[in-house]
Amino acid sequence: xxxxxxxxxxxxxxxxxxxxxxxxxxxxxxxxxxxxxxxxxxxxxxxxxxxxxxxxxxxxxxxxxxxxxxxxxxxxxxxxxxxxxxxxxxxxxxxxxxxxxxxxxxxxxxxxxxxxxxxxxxxxxxxxxxxxxxxxxxxxxxxxxxxxxxxxxxxxxxxxxxxxxxxxxxxxxxxxxxxxxxxxxxxxxxxxxxxxxxxxxxxxxxxxxxxxxxxxxxxxxxxxxxxxxxxxxxxxxxxxxxxxxxxxxxxxxxxxxxxxxxxxxxxxxxxxxxxxxxxxxxxxxxxxxxxxxxxxxxxxxxxxxxxxxxxxxxxxxxxxxxxxxxxxxxxxxxxxxxxxxxxxxxxxxxxxxxxxxxxxxxxxxxxxxxxxxxxxxxxxxxxxxxxxxxxxxxxxxxxxxxxxxxxxxxxxxxxxxxxxxxxxxxxxxxxxxxxxxxxxxxxxxxxxxxxxxxxxxxxxxxxxxx
Amino acid sequence: xxxxxxxxxxxxxxxxxxxxxxxxxxxxxxxxxxxxxxxxxxxxxxxxxxxxxxxxxxxxxxxxxxxxxxxxxxxxxxxxxxxxxxxxxxxxxxxxxxxxxxxxxxxxxxxxxxxxxxxxxxxxxxxxxxxxxxxxxxxxxxxxxxxxxxxxxxxxxxxxxxxxxxxxxxxxxxxxxxxxxxxxxxxxxxxxxxxxxxxxxxxxxxxxxxxxxxxxxxxxx
Numbered sequence: 001x002x003x004x005x006x007x008x009x010x011x012x013x014x015x016x017x018x019x020x021x022x023x024x025x026x027x028x029x030x031x032x033x034x035x036x037x038x039x040x041x042x043x044x045x046x047x048x049x050x051x052x053x054x055x056x057x058x059x060x061x062x063x064x065x066x067x068x069x070x071x072x073x074x075x076x077x078x079x080x081x082x083x084x085x086x087x088x089x090x091x092x093x094x095x096x097x098x099x100x101x102x103x104x105x106x107x108x109x110x111x112x113x114x115x116x117x118x119x120x121x122x123x124x125x126x127x128x129x130x131x132x133x134x135x136x137x138x139x140x141x142x143x144x145x146x147x148x149x150x151x152x153x154x155x156x157x158x159x160x161x162x163x164x165x166x167x168x169x170x171x172x173x174x175x176x177x178x179x180x181x182x183x184x185x186x187x188x189x190x191x192x193x194x195x196x197x198x199x200x201x202x203x204x205x206x207x208x209x210x211x212x213x214x215x216x217x218x219x220x221x222x223x224x225x226x227x228x229x230x231x232x233x234x235x236x237x238x239x240x241x242x243x244x245x246x247x248x249x250x251x252x253x254x255x256x257x258x259x260x261x262x263x264x265x266x267x268x269x270x271x272x273x274x275x276x277x278x279x280x281x282x283x284x285x286x287x288x289x290x291x292x293x294x295x296x297x298x299x300x301x302x303x304x305x306x307x308x309x310x311x312x313x314x315x316x317x318x319x320x321x322x323x324x325x326x327x328x329x330x331x332x333x334x335x336x337x338x339x340x341x342x343x344x345x346x347x348x349x350x351x352x353x354x355x356x357x358x359x360x361x362x363x364x365x366x367x368x369x370x371x372x373x374x375x376x377x378x379x380x381x382x383x384x385x386x387x388x389x390x391x392x393x394x395x396x397x398x399x400x401x402x403x404x405x406x407x408x409x410x411x412x413x414x415x416x417x418x419x420x421x422x423x424x425x426x427x428x429x430x431x432x433x434x435x436x437x438x439x440x441x442x443x444x445x446x447x448x449x450x451x452x453x454x455x456x457x458x459x460x461x462x463x464x465x466x
Numbered sequence: 467x468x469x470x471x472x473x474x475x476x477x478x479x480x481x482x483x484x485x486x487x488x489x490x491x492x493x494x495x496x497x498x499x500x501x502x503x504x505x506x507x508x509x510x511x512x513x514x515x516x517x518x519x520x521x522x523x524x525x526x527x528x529x530x531x532x533x534x535x536x537x538x539x540x541x542x543x544x545x546x547x548x549x550x551x552x553x554x555x556x557x558x559x560x561x562x563x564x565x566x567x568x569x570x571x572x573x574x575x576x577x578x579x580x581x582x583x584x585x586x587x588x589x590x591x592x593x594x595x596x597x598x599x600x601x602x603x604x605x606x607x608x609x610x611x612x613x614x615x616x617x618x619x620x621x622x623x624x625x626x627x628x629x630x631x632x633x634x635x636x637x638x639x640x641x642x643x644x645x646x647x648x649x650x651x652x653x654x655x656x657x658x659x660x661x662x663x664x665x666x667x668x669x670x671x672x673x674x675x676x677x678x679x680x681x682x683x684x685x686x687x
Contacts, residue, residue, distance in 0.1 A: 242547055245546055245547060245548075246546035247546075249566075249567040250478055250519075251475070251477065251478075252568040253478055253567035253568035254475060254480075254481050255477075255568075256569070256570070256571070257478060257481030257482055257485055257569075258477065258481040258484075260481075260485060260570070261485045264571070265484070265488055270484060273484070274481065274484060277477055277480055281477045
């Protein structure tokens with residue numbers, strides 16, 4: 001499971017492995033470098049020590065064999081070191097106090113023996129030498145001991161290599177172990193992924209959190225919360241689809257049955273009746289389809305399609321006239337009330353008109369003849385409320401809370417309306433940032449209010465309308 | 467045959483009632499579950515057509531309550547929901563059959579015939595007794611092979627008697643199978659139609675049982 005995106009590795013396992021691998025390599029290199037420098041320093045001190053010891057030894061030998069120098073010199077001239085860092089060859093020259101060389105080892109560099117007593121690094125013929133000049137206490141003899149610096153470096157390198165080399169073999173084992181433990185640590189995440197992948201839209205139960213590592217728990221909690229929301233949305237959709245199916249199929253069934261009755265009945269009045277029912281049924285079905293389409297168009301919106309300043313008087317009176325025309329035989333008294341000097345409303349005129357017409361239409365349908373119906377506007381603090389009220393019988397209290405639900409029909413509306421009118425009003429209110437509230441009035445009657453619509457700021461009025 | 471129709475939709479209810487009346491059933495129509503239970507308690511129906519989506523008490527609740535109090539009336543469910551769960555729930559609550567909206571009137575009539583047939587313990591679609599045979603599907607009646615034309619009321623009366631030939635039916639039972647609520651029934655209409663039927667199938671075809679009602683003649687009689 002290695003996902004690459006724009007060159008970045010997104011797999012936790014590989015990122016951890018790369019990070020830990022890089023750290024191990026860095027530590028390994030640091031250890032090597034540190035051992036090398038440390039070993040170099042130690043080798044230098046050790047070898048300086050052996051240079052000093054050899055110098056003192058040679059001086060002592062020379063001093064003690066003053067009488068047999070002729071015999072000693074040829075023997076010393078044959079002393080050769082091994083080409084081995086554990087028996088590092090030391091080159092030497094022995095001379096008199098005045099600088100004359102008495103004897104020298106065969107490979108000794110040809111440095112003048114008269115230098116200052118002490119250690120010095122000398123380069124000759126591309127070869128670096130560590131040189132110690134020493135003088136006997138009485139000043140009669142001089143000794144120069146030299147050792148190739150390259151040899152010391154080789155020794156240091158050997159020591160460093162011995163320290164670092166085992167790590168070279170341990171590292172792959174380490175990487176494999178780290179890989180395995182990362183995999184093991186990530187297994188709950190993989191199980192979680194499998195569990196989520198196996199889900200269908202129908203199984204949106206919460207994931208179990210007890211086996212999930214602490215670090216991943218916030219993720220699981222968030223997923224569970226999302227599952228909950230999706231499940232609720234799906235439930236609502238399912239309910240809506242089922243309700244819509246019911247609402248559409250019933251008028252279709254009615255039309256079909258009425259049409260078949262009209263076809264089958266030989267009786268003229270019965271056929272006439274059925275045909276009239278069909279005509280009425282088609283009107284009702286097309287009204288339902290209109291309302292469903294309206295809701296479907298409103299659903300995806302997040303704000304009204306058009307926000308303009310609206311003349312409240314025109315809005316209220318137009319709605320009232322439209323409802324009067326739709327119900328020419330209505331006997332209810334309908335009136336609009338607008339406070340003097342009302343400010344312009346901000347909103348979508350078509351949608352607010354639909355909302356008012358739906359509310360007025362409901363009032364006309366569900367109040368007894370000769371009731372009175374009012375549509376009014378109230379303004380305060382730059383906000384305004386639109387309210388449609390009547391003095392009819394009201395709505396059963398238990399039904400009040402469910403009034404805006406789609407396809408919900410309460411009281412008298414049961415079996416008649418399609419239960420979408422108030423749902424559309426609620427949606428229009430929501431789009432305008434207003435709240436829909438329905439209440440039974442204390443003195444009898446029913447009122448629906450769109451609360452908190454925006455009004456135009458008085459300063460803007462002249463700019464916009466001008 | 468008298469049926470109870472429970473349907474809240476005025477247009478559909480009106481259509482079904484008209485369609486069932488065309489098939490010579492007496493139909494009582496109520497718009498909600500509460501009234502359906504009251505009607506079922508007060509009258510005896512040969513079958514009930516019950517919509518599932520009712521306001522207040524829904525169809526399933528009505529079905530559960532009527533079965534709960536031992537009401538055996540055959541029930542045909544009407545539902546707009548066509549998922550298997552809905553159908554299973556309906557049948558398991560005691561429905562005998564169901565139809566999904568929109569449906570064909572002919573199919574509704576046929577399913578009701580089948581319900582009534584099964585309720586009478588028969589698989590044969592033709593109802594026969596003493597040479598009189600009645601076909602509920604075509605509403606044709608024949609006597610000794612000859613087709614006999616009957617009026618809708620005569621047919622309904624014969625159907626009520628011939629569906630349970632051994633039973634004695636009281637005058638009020640027969641009246642109930644002829645008239646739905648709101649139909650005007652004269653005081654002696656049952657006697658009038660019995661008289662018509664005796665004229666067409668012989669005086670012995672229907673026996674009067676004093677004080678109890680009417681019964682079809684014995685098969686060997």
